[in-house]
Amino acid sequence: MHSLNGKLFTAEEATVLHDIICNRRDVRGNRFLDRPVEDSVVQQLLDAAFHAPSVGFSQPWEFVLIKAPGIKQQVKESFMVENEKAAPVFETEKQATYTRLKLEGIMEAPLNIAVFYKPSPQPVLGQTSMDEAGLYSVVCAVQNLWLMARALNLGMGWVSILDAEKVKRILKAPENNKLVAYLCVGYTDGFYTQPELELLQWEKRKTRETTIFYESY
Amino acid sequence: MHSLNGKLFTAEEATVLHDIICNRRDVRGNRFLDRPVEDSVVQQLLDAAFHAPSVGFSQPWEFVLIKAPGIKQQVKESFMVENEKAAPVFETEKQATYTRLKLEGIMEAPLNIAVFYKPSPQPVLGQTSMDEAGLYSVVCAVQNLWLMARALNLGMGWVSILDAEKVKRILKAPENNKLVAYLCVGYTDGFYTQPELELLQWEKRKTRETTIFYESY
Numbered sequence: 349m350h351s352l353n354g355k356l357f358t359a360e361e362a363t364v365l366h367d368i369i370c371n372r373r374d375v376r377g378n379r380f381l382d383r384p385v386e387d388s389v390v391q392q393l394l395d396a397a398f399h400a401p402s403v404g405f406s407q408p409w410e411f412v413l414i415k416a417p418g419i420k421q422q423v424k425e426s427f428m429v430e431n432e433k434a435a436p437v438f439e440t441e442k443q444a445t446y447t448r449l450k451l452e453g454i455m456e457a458p459l460n461i462a463v464f465y466k467p468s469p470q471p472v473l474g475q476t477s478m479d480e481a482g483l484y485s486v487v488c489a490v491q492n493l494w495l496m497a498r499a500l501n502l503g504m505g506w507v508s509i510l511d512a513e514k515v516k517r518i519l520k521a522p523e524n525n526k527l528v529a530y531l532c533v534g535y536t537d538g539f540y541t542q543p544e545l546e547l548l549q550w551e552k553r554k555t556r557e558t559t560i561f562y563e564s565y
Numbered sequence: 566m567h568s569l570n571g572k573l574f575t576a577e578e579a580t581v582l583h584d585i586i587c588n589r590r591d592v593r594g595n596r597f598l599d600r601p602v603e604d605s606v607v608q609q610l611l612d613a614a615f616h617a618p619s620v621g622f623s624q625p626w627e628f629v630l631i632k633a634p635g636i637k638q639q640v641k642e643s644f645m646v647e648n649e650k651a652a653p654v655f656e657t658e659k660q661a662t663y664t665r666l667k668l669e670g671i672m673e674a675p676l677n678i679a680v681f682y683k684p685s686p687q688p689v690l691g692q693t694s695m696d697e698a699g700l701y702s703v704v705c706a707v708q709n710l711w712l713m714a715r716a717l718n719l720g721m722g723w724v725s726i727l728d729a730e731k732v733k734r735i736l737k738a739p740e741n742n743k744l745v746a747y748l749c750v751g752y753t754d755g756f757y758t759q760p761e762l763e764l765l766q767w768e769k770r771k772t773r774e775t776t777i778f779y780e781s782y
Binding site: 354369395409412492521541550 | 568569570571572573574578579581582583584585586587588589590591596609611612613615616617618620621622623624626627628629630631632633636647650651654655656663666668687688690691692693694695697698700701704705707708709711712713715716717718723725726727728729735736737738739745746754755756757758760762763767768770771773776777778779780781782
């Protein structure tokens, strides 16, 4: 029926993807440079997001690009409230480390992107049994954007220590939309060679043996 | 403190990522070849998944690799029940198209991968305000795996027309685990140059104007 001539990739090209995936980092405020992100670069990031898979080709994503310090400040305040609540949740020996960590870059990153899920008013092919598939499509778009940022040597951090309802109000988001991700994007002074929480020994990398099962559990 | 010597990528390498992202497709049973996926290739796919971002470096994913026809057949039966329920949900003129579509490749794909979210028994850094961040980490792993499959010229389809609780029972998954994705993986006879649902005019590609907002809604 239709063209099955989609591009075939070489082993070298697969290695490029592997390297981008393994070098991607969650970048926080202590690493961002005070250098604007060019509009053409922002378009490349969004283009990657728009080519994410989506259930029933529903593309249920919306992106709010934020540069205004006044708006960022309001989001930062929600982070501060939530972060204050978070510290006591951890074991005593981890609390000191927790409070020392820089966990966001809302003010430092020149560009913030709030990513929303907008549910379809019509039924969506593939979403009739597992409604979460819509949300998951939006997360796939975020991951595409993150990888493209890394390939363009831009840092990105995902801030999840936020009150989603407060952020919705700050951004005047429609009632039905759901905040999926709040991203901080900008040039950096470098990328860690390993995840920061691994370097800090906050958590260990899991082994294949504990995460892969065969045929069933 | 630690090495900031993470690799910098060239514009050509960013273009490779762009091409992989834009050529990724949801591949169904009518395209899979009856050719096993080599173990070394499966390890490359899982390696991509294991390097996904995860909230608090929690890596809350588990993967069940399925090749046994008896298990696949039970999952396929869940698909058939759910798919039967789905068709009448769509507008009359779309129902005929819906029933003609091949929406999964459970039996045809040599490898199925069930991907689960395993909640952490301890509090997770970054997950204290938005609990969904754990699930989203698993989705990021799926998207990494999907892109790596495409880079290795392997087809992958995400089957969401399933009863997640039934699939959990078939795979003897722990009570607390949540099924996030059921993936069909294998070599194919080609890749469409555009998403299949776009070619079939089931849905149109959205425009930037309707999905990007500035500073707030």
